[in-house]
Amino acid sequence: MIRKELVAASAEPLILSLLAKGESYGYAIIQEVKARSGGKLQWTDGMLYPVLHRMEHRGLIKSRWGESETGRKRKYYSLKKDGKTAMAKHHEQWSLVHSVLAGLRKEQYV
């Protein structure tokens, strides 16, 4: 399992990156993150929604009410222009952290 702090820090870039592929909704986002991380990256399901709402307030994403296959109301989220910019920044920063870590690790084996 991945540590709680890292899970929290990665929530926004992951949501932005998932929404960059197209419109989605809370449950699908959680399932996709679980599947892609092999179940190692797990949020408390309900905690995703405050994050989504916060991102919406900040103008990174927008939402609309639609219908699920069963006819129930479902809230769909999609990326806004500012969200794309924020995602690019996240990618840049996480890549930097990754390259520093990878470099340090490589040095240990030299």
Add this chain to the structure above:
Amino acid sequence: MFNLETSIGEWRKQMLAAGIKTPVPLEELEGHLREDIARQMESGFNAQQAFAISTKCIGQGAELKNEFKKAGEPITTRFIKLVGIACVSLALLFSLWTFPFLFSPEISLTAKVFGLAAVATTLLSWRFNHRFLPVIRHRLIRTAVGFACCVGCVVWIQLFIINFLPHTVLHLGTEVPRGALMAIFLWGWTVMAILGGMAYGLEKAARKNNEQHV
């Protein structure tokens, strides 16, 4: 005997009691819960087991309430934005209403230019003023400045409509050309639009700045 609908109803009541009172999060959470229950049942659990697993996964009401509270925009910010939008809308309405009269043949070219500049400033200040406003990072100071802009709007329009305009029309009306009065009238609304736009724009400038520093 376990009844899924009754249990979901009870869970909803618990969420309401925990403080998740606004309909949007609750509706979303319930949708999520129902989808997860359906998924658990598809994978072989009975309704009672699926309900227990899904409610545990979704989290405790009190914790969720705290997170939603952090996510929401403070009421003061919402109020300031609303007043700002109302002031700008009113200014835009009056500006656009007066706008066609600027093209009357009796209006001088100078008055036309001043009038059009006022309308353009009103329109542009609404759309772009956040780009020229300072970024106030401290929320309290930003709120105070925003509130001052709102008060400024109300005071200005009161002075302008109740004091300045009647005074100008009554005492100088015959001497001041109609075009000049129209330009003054339009600039009066422009000041209101700028103040209202500032109340709204300060929040937008701070938000844009945050996005740049993600």
